[in-house]
Amino acid sequence: MTALGTRPDVAVAAASAGPATTRRGLPGRRRMRYALTVMVFLLPSLVPLLAFVIGPMISAAWTSLHSWNLIGPMSWVGLDNYAHLFTDPATRDAFLHTVWYIVGYLPIVYVGGLALALALNTRLRGRAGLRGMYFLPVITSWVVVALVWRWLLSPSNGVVNSVLAWFGVEGPGWWSDPAWAMPSIILASAWKDLGFVMVILLAGLQSINPDLYEAAQLDGAGWWRRLFSVTLPMLSPSTFFVIVLSLINGFQVFDQVYVMTGGGPNNSSQVVVQQVYDLTFRYGQAGMASALSWLLFFVIMLVTLVQFYGQKRWVNYD
Amino acid sequence: MTKPLAARIALYVVLIVGAVIMVFPFVWTVVTSLTPGATLTTTPRLIPEDPSLSPYIELFDRVPFARVIGNSLLIAVVSTLLQLVTSAMAAYVFARMPFPGRGALFVLYLATMMIPFQVLIVPLFAEMKTLGLINTYAGAILPTIATAFGVFLLRQAITTVPYDLDQAATLDGAGHFRIFVQIILPLIRPALATLAVFAFLNTWNSFLWPLIILRDPLMQTLPVALTSLQGQYSTQWDVLMAGSVISIIPMFALYVFAQKYIVQGVAGAGLK
Numbered sequence: 258m259t260a261l262g263t264r265p266d267v268a269v270a271a272a273s274a275g276p277a278t279t280r281r282g283l284p285g286r287r288r289m290r291y292a293l294t295v296m297v298f299l300l301p302s303l304v305p306l307l308a309f310v311i312g313p314m315i316s317a318a319w320t321s322l323h324s325w326n327l328i329g330p331m332s333w334v335g336l337d338n339y340a341h342l343f344t345d346p347a348t349r350d351a352f353l354h355t356v357w358y359i360v361g362y363l364p365i366v367y368v369g370g371l372a373l374a375l376a377l378n379t380r381l382r383g384r385a386g387l388r389g390m391y392f393l394p395v396i397t398s399w400v401v402v403a404l405v406w407r408w409l410l411s412p413s414n415g416v417v418n419s420v421l422a423w424f425g426v427e428g429p430g431w432w433s434d435p436a437w438a439m440p441s442i443i444l445a446s447a448w449k450d451l452g453f454v455m456v457i458l459l460a461g462l463q464s465i466n467p468d469l470y471e472a473a474q475l476d477g478a479g480w481w482r483r484l485f486s487v488t489l490p491m492l493s494p495s496t497f498f499v500i501v502l503s504l505i506n507g508f509q510v511f512d513q514v515y516v517m518t519g520g521g522p523n524n525s526s527q528v529v530v531q532q533v534y535d536l537t538f539r540y541g542q543a544g545m546a547s548a549l550s551w552l553l554f555f556v557i558m559l560v561t562l563v564q565f566y567g568q569k570r571w572v573n574y575d
Numbered sequence: 576m577t578k579p580l581a582a583r584i585a586l587y588v589v590l591i592v593g594a595v596i597m598v599f600p601f602v603w604t605v606v607t608s609l610t611p612g613a614t615l616t617t618t619p620r621l622i623p624e625d626p627s628l629s630p631y632i633e634l635f636d637r638v639p640f641a642r643v644i645g646n647s648l649l650i651a652v653v654s655t656l657l658q659l660v661t662s663a664m665a666a667y668v669f670a671r672m673p674f675p676g677r678g679a680l681f682v683l684y685l686a687t688m689m690i691p692f693q694v695l696i697v698p699l700f701a702e703m704k705t706l707g708l709i710n711t712y713a714g715a716i717l718p719t720i721a722t723a724f725g726v727f728l729l730r731q732a733i734t735t736v737p738y739d740l741d742q743a744a745t746l747d748g749a750g751h752f753r754i755f756v757q758i759i760l761p762l763i764r765p766a767l768a769t770l771a772v773f774a775f776l777n778t779w780n781s782f783l784w785p786l787i788i789l790r791d792p793l794m795q796t797l798p799v800a801l802t803s804l805q806g807q808y809s810t811q812w813d814v815l816m817a818g819s820v821i822s823i824i825p826m827f828a829l830y831v832f833a834q835k836y837i838v839q840g841v842a843g844a845g846l847k
Binding site for chain 2 (some may be wrong): 286291292294295297298299301302303304305307308309310311312313314315316321327336367369371372376377379387389391392393394395396397398399400401404405406407408409414416419425448451452454456457459460480492502505508509511512515516518530534538539546547550551553554557558
């Protein structure tokens, strides 16, 4: 949950322009004082950002060109780490599992979130209370969500399998079964994020001009026709935002995997960030871990760029 | 718009099924935490036959849980306060104090938002090790005290404050510090509240960095302590759910008081 209500491009343009006073005419002493004031205001954020984000980012690139166990000295290996990652089946699997997570998660939260948003976008008793309930998982931590769902989906005495048993269905092994581990993680994640997607889509729905619906109705368009011809096209900016954010976050999925399965059983739910964590803290391959995290960064950048270029084909900003 | 009866019924079915799915896991968490001895072999009943707070007592026996709650609170509060200060000060410069290269610097701030935290794990851990900050509050807090997100949010808010107010104050002889503290800050209180709520929520719930930097059980935060409990006593769901309840309560309380800021903040994100 970041990037609230800010349009970076607009903000940059405005920051460059600023108030229409020019400081060029100031005498030397006042200019010094002005510069000093700017420094005092900026340094509290600039120093931490340099020390804890930009610096480490560059340092990670340097580390990725070395073999290093976090304790001893680094030894230069050039691009060997990257070469290894491109041929390593474990890396390929980690990326495949991450994509599998996204492919399972995104349709559920989008369709579910849209259904709830459409339902709540009507005059209805108890609307605020319902919206509040759907939003509760959003403010709960991933760790708690993952623990609770691990318990709900416990194969032997979890409540989900108990309920299934009432209907004579023998529930699967969920997180203990390699085939069901990832679906379990997807289920828990979709549950947590549904309310988040709903609120974003609801805000999008409320900004659609009601005249459009009236015109569509006069033309004899039914509910489904209005959904596909008016609502979805007008909602496309919000949809775009949900997809971009879901992909960025999806590629970085970690907390719920770490807690629910630890990447298992049999590595069946091993995702990229879990692999970065394991390489660093279990196998002492910090250089390889840095290379993998840079690779992940490139993939995320690439996927995001492709979406921004592709958006003109389907996103409607009228 | 008139709606046929079938549509209204469908609407209510969707909403009620949705609400049950959303709320039931929380109910189940509370129920489990009040059912001592929920083990790997039995499923608790929805209404416990013999409800008891003993899982909570066991939790505090097993883990220094009071200390863990304190750690979480301290880290979240300090981090939130520092984030408010650093963000507001930088936002003031980006909104009100032009200088050559300011636009480029703003782009640099922007760029930090696109860096996934995972890329920073290894070097940040190494850096903290060099600084001797492993297992310290400072080590947990420092990487969170400045965020580009906070600077943006507050910069947006400051630009909506009429510039005339600054100029009037300048004529009265006020400097930038006084304008910042006495005029700008009081007028952007809603944005400060939104940032405070999100910063607190994010730090309180954050997992990966505390997991890495806080290895000593006495220093751990709630989410980290909960996962270590899972490792040790994987079958003790009653105790684990008691811990989960405790870590959820402050967030629910915050939500009740700050719902407006939270929902508006999220809703604003998707609009262009």
